[in-house]
Amino acid sequence: MPILSIEPLQSGGYLGIWAINENEHFFRSRLRLSPAELKGMSSKKGMRRLEWLAARYLLQYLSPPGAVCRKDQFGKPYLTNYPFHISISHSRGAVAVAISRTPVGVDIQGFSNKINGLAFKFLHDNEAQRVSQSGSDEKQLHVFWCAKEVLYKACGRHDLFFKDHIFIPPFQYLPSGGECEGVVEKEDYSANFHLHYRELGNYLLVYGTQI
DSSP states (O other): OOEEEEEEOTTSEEEEEEEOOOOHHHHHTTOOOOHHHHHHHHTOOHHHHHHHHHHHHHHHHHSOTTOOEEEOTTSOEEETTOOOEEEEEEETTEEEEEEESSOEEEEEEEOOTTHHHHHHHHOOHHHHHHHHHHTOOHHHHHHHHHHHHHHHHHHTOTTOOHHHHEEOOOOOOOTTOEEEEEEEEETTEEEEEEEEEEEETTEEEEEEEEO
């Protein structure tokens, strides 16, 4: 079985990570997909379709029988008949799923040197200054990007912008993996998260829950 790990979350629930080496038939023959999920799958092709199927299978593996994945009005996934929050991520043949009693987000991304050219789009001016002063490398920039993805997913709001509303306070980047905090602030809305990050070969994984 290609599950890399299943680990408990302090908030209650689990984080699962899967490396795909199966074909589509493996997942289709084992999945219970709702009509809405079948419709959503039909628009996906190639690796994106396989990642989507693997994510649904890992979610099914971590969930009790009868729980069905749906999306709310903002596109945030949730489970019917199961009072847990969920988050799903996939990238380049890797899949991560988190299930938690409190709002949760997870993001897995393959490392890319394109991150340097994109940093101005997601770093607040204060964050960019910190990165510049510390001489941070590409991997720390990936932590910022993935951490902001995690917070965006966990909050489930379309009116949040990475640069203006989602912030990562100062932290010491550790190549061996570490923790940091995340803050979401917009007008009368605010939320705080505790985040964990670590490298998985050519990928970076970040996950976190609301505190």
